[in-house]
Amino acid sequence: MATSLPPTYDRTGQHPMSPDVDHDETARFNFLTNLNVHLNQNVFPGNRSAFENRVSPKYEKETGHALKTRQQVRQAMLGDSYYQSWAALRRNTMEQRQQAGRHVVLRQLDDLIGRAKQFNAGKDTLQIDPNAEVPRYLAAVDNHCMPGSYYTDVVEDDVLAGANYETGVFITTAGSMSSKGDGGGRSIVNFVKERFPDFSPKRILDLGAGIGVNTLPIAQAFPDAEVVAVDAGAPMLRWGHARAQALGYENVKFIHADGDALDLDPNSFDWVQTTMFWHETSTASIHSMMKKVFGLMTPGGLFLNVEQPNFTPETPLYDQFTRDWDAWYNNEPFWSKLHVMDVFDVMAKAGFNSSKMFDGGTEADIEQGQFQPWSSIISRHKAELKDDGGSKHNAYKGERWYLFGGWK
Amino acid sequence: MNEIDVNKLANAKAKGKRPYFFDDPAVERVLSITMAVATELAVNRERLDTVERLLEAGIPVTKANIDAYRPDDDASKDRQQWHADYIARILRIVHQELEAVENESLNEDPEKLADDFAAG
Numbered sequence: 001m002a003t004s005l006p007p008t009y010d011r012t013g014q015h016p017m018s019p020d021v022d023h024d025e026t027a028r029f030n031f032l033t034n035l036n037v038h039l040n041q042n043v044f045p046g047n048r049s050a051f052e053n054r055v056s057p058k059y060e061k062e063t064g065h066a067l068k069t070r071q072q073v074r075q076a077m078l079g080d081s082y083y084q085s086w087a088a089l090r091r092n093t094m095e096q097r098q099q100a101g102r103h104v105v106l107r108q109l110d111d112l113i114g115r116a117k118q119f120n121a122g123k124d125t126l127q128i129d130p131n132a133e134v135p136r137y138l139a140a141v142d143n144h145c146m147p148g149s150y151y152t153d154v155v156e157d158d159v160l161a162g163a164n165y166e167t168g169v170f171i172t173t174a175g176s177m178s179s180k181g182d183g184g185g186r187s188i189v190n191f192v193k194e195r196f197p198d199f200s201p202k203r204i205l206d207l208g209a210g211i212g213v214n215t216l217p218i219a220q221a222f223p224d225a226e227v228v229a230v231d232a233g234a235p236m237l238r239w240g241h242a243r244a245q246a247l248g249y250e251n252v253k254f255i256h257a258d259g260d261a262l263d264l265d266p267n268s269f270d271w272v273q274t275t276m277f278w279h280e281t282s283t284a285s286i287h288s289m290m291k292k293v294f295g296l297m298t299p300g301g302l303f304l305n306v307e308q309p310n311f312t313p314e315t316p317l318y319d320q321f322t323r324d325w326d327a328w329y330n331n332e333p334f335w336s337k338l339h340v341m342d343v344f345d346v347m348a349k350a351g352f353n354s355s356k357m358f359d360g361g362t363e364a365d366i367e368q369g370q371f372q373p374w375s376s377i378i379s380r381h382k383a384e385l386k387d388d389g390g391s392k393h394n395a396y397k398g399e400r401w402y403l404f405g406g407w408k
Numbered sequence: 409m410n411e412i413d414v415n416k417l418a419n420a421k422a423k424g425k426r427p428y429f430f431d432d433p434a435v436e437r438v439l440s441i442t443m444a445v446a447t448e449l450a451v452n453r454e455r456l457d458t459v460e461r462l463l464e465a466g467i468p469v470t471k472a473n474i475d476a477y478r479p480d481d482d483a484s485k486d487r488q489q490w491h492a493d494y495i496a497r498i499l500r501i502v503h504q505e506l507e508a509v510e511n512e513s514l515n516e517d518p519e520k521l522a523d524d525f526a527a528g
Contacts, residue, residue: 005488010478023475027454034491043499046506053509082509084429091427092440094528096447103418140423147420154417233438331424 004041006033006175013180016246017115017239018105019163019212028100029171035093037174038141043086050082051318068322074328077321080095094172101168102147105160118244125253126241128234128261133258137282142328146174146201150233162211162239165326169213176364177213180337183364185214187401189221191362192304201225201270205296207259208232208277210254211240218273219244219252227252228269230262261290266295269310275306278343279335286341290350297371297408303352304405309359324369342403352406359404393399446498450491457487 009021009029021029059067059076067073077083084397100228105112120126125367134151142149146161155162169181177183192199202225206215209229219227231237234256255265259281272293278286293303310318320339344357428436458477462469479487496503508514 005485005492006486008479008488011484023458023477024451024455027451028447030454030488031450031491035443035447035495036500038492038495043502043506044502044505046509049506049510050443078429082502082505083432085505087427087431088436088439089443089499089502091429092436092443093441095422096444100420100423102420103414106417107414109412142424143424145422145424147422149423155412160417173487182423197512329427331422333424 003026004037004289006037007038007179009170011179012170012175016244017112017119017163017243019108019112021104021165023185025321029168029348031250032097033171033174034092034099035089036097039086039090039093040174044288047077047083047086048318049380050080051077055080055083067317068156070317070324073254073317074319074324086261087325090325091145097168097171098145098147098164098374101164101171101346102160102242103179104167105153105163109158109160110157112159112163113155116238116242119156119245120238121126123241123245124257125245125250126237127253127255128237129256132234132256133261134232135258135260135281135285137280137285139384140227141333142333143280143332144326150231150236153235158235159239159242161233161235162237162243166211166213166239166243170310178235180213182213184216184401185217187362187364188273188275188304188306188403189217189402191360191401192223192302194362196302196362199271199302201302203298204228204271204273205230205264205269205293206260207273207293208280209254210236211238212244212254213240214275216244216247216249219249225251225270226364228255228264230255230257230259232256235268235285259292260285262289262296264296267298269301270298271302271304272297273304277334278305278307279338282334282335283337283341286338286343286346287349290346294351294408299408300406301408303347303408304403305343306401307343308335308339309402310341310343322352347406352408355356356408357404359402362401362403364400450494453494454487454489455491457483 009026055073055076056067059072067076075281087342138149139152146164148154148161150161150165152158152161166181167246168178173181178186201222202221204211204218206218206227206229209215209231210233212229215229219225229237229240229252237256238256241252244252244254250255255264281289287331297303308323311323323339324336326332327339344354348354348358430436430439453473459469459475461479462473462477463482465472
């Protein structure tokens with residue numbers, strides 16, 4: 001099978017906060033990125049062959065009936081030697097990526113903290129709360145194998161989590177998020193501008209924004225809006241705020257808070273955005289935070305979420321199994337539960353009117369240069385989702401990003 | 409100046425039970441170490457490639473020049489192709505297993521074949 005080649009790491013966008021990534025560290029990132037690509041493009045598809053040619057037939061022979069649930073598929077696949085090889089290699093590559101990114105940041109941590117302080121000092125656009133609670137869904141497991149997750153301060157005024165996140169997202173996504181890692185945010189802007197051309201929000205809230213990598217394209221697209229990025233991880237926000245300042249964004253405020261304890265003015269946001277956020281929370285928090293979101297929104301405001309589409313009765317069992325992989329083996333356990341939740345029902349219980357809900361998809365925002373073909377090529381999820389029966393509202397046709405939401 | 413143990417923190421375990429996929433976890437440990445060594449060989453290969461390109465360009469091969477080197481588009485693509493080829497070589501056994509899964513005719517038992525051939 002032909003393999004498309006990702007860009008080398010030195011092609012990524014740099015800014016005044018970017019860590020120094022030396023020659024050998026760049027080479028290490030390049031190897032791990034290529035390994036990730038190889039596993040996705042050349043090894044992962046073989047799992048389906050193993051499933052169809054031996055796992056499924058073996059199960060039927062032994063039990064006298066076909067596989068009926070994704071849990072049964074998972075248990076059956078765990079016994080297959082080909083799948084074991086892929087899964088062990090993928091898990092190990094995720095761990096290596098964390099080690100590589102963290103080492104780059106840790107060896108220059110003092111310098112990075114110093115630079116962040118210069119950008120952050122005296123700015124009321126960064127609000128760190130030393131008493132903010134870490135929600136249990138973050139405290140109990142380090143999402144996608146990031147040691148210390150989003151919230152751990154290794155030292156005072158730490159930025160490790162944020163700097164490591166930005167540095168390594170290139171490897172994790174094999175460069176598919178574009179040179180600045182902000183492909184998701186730019187795609188959201190495209191979706192909103194295309195679907196709602198007259199929409200002109202004055203206040204925008206990005207909940208679970210992390211370092212704001214996908215927040216900044218929104219702030220750029222609506223330069224007159226006041227944008228608020230909220231996250232439960234202080235080192236993410238210290239880094240994200242310094243990065244935003246370094247890139248010249250004056251209209252983005254970074255606020256440290258557990259989403260459930262968020263204390264902002266009611267009826268004050270014209271747009272509340274979440275991007276790949278809910279799958280890292282919990283059932284109780286989705287319900288309570290969506291209620292909170294509804295209260296924070298202005299009447300006529302937009303609630304928009306990027307997530308994987310949920311399973312439908314038409315979603316093939318094998319696809320359900322593969323889309324659960326990161327839940328079980330990349331430390332994002334709640335994802336397996338979110339996959340079968342009715343998010344529109346949660347929205348309705350939070351106060352949204354069913355007639356004003358929608359969903360849909362948008363393609364990756366295509367970038368010029370070496371990332372241009374690449375950004376649109378590599379997407380493990382896209383390949384999987386092509387077979388999907390679509391979501392409840394059937395407006396999603398397997399594009400790169402799935403979005404759901406509603407108007408208040 | 410913060411006193412931190414860089415290697416200990418870089419290597420830290422993520423919270424959450426680690427999955428082991430092979431029947432014997434020892435296999436997974438060896439695979440993990442092997443892939444780490446494979447990574448470092450790839451890093452050295454990229455460094456050697458830089459040395460070769462500096463020599464070709466008549467640029468003095470110093471540590472500073474190696475670290476300052478940025479590949480042009482052609483060199484960047486050549487180096488990525490090397491990684492892709494290298495990874496395909498080291499994961500040969502995985503791809504061979506897939507071939508065997510997808511094509512039963514590749515899996516005839518030699519003991520059975522010996523008996524078959526002996527029988528004419």
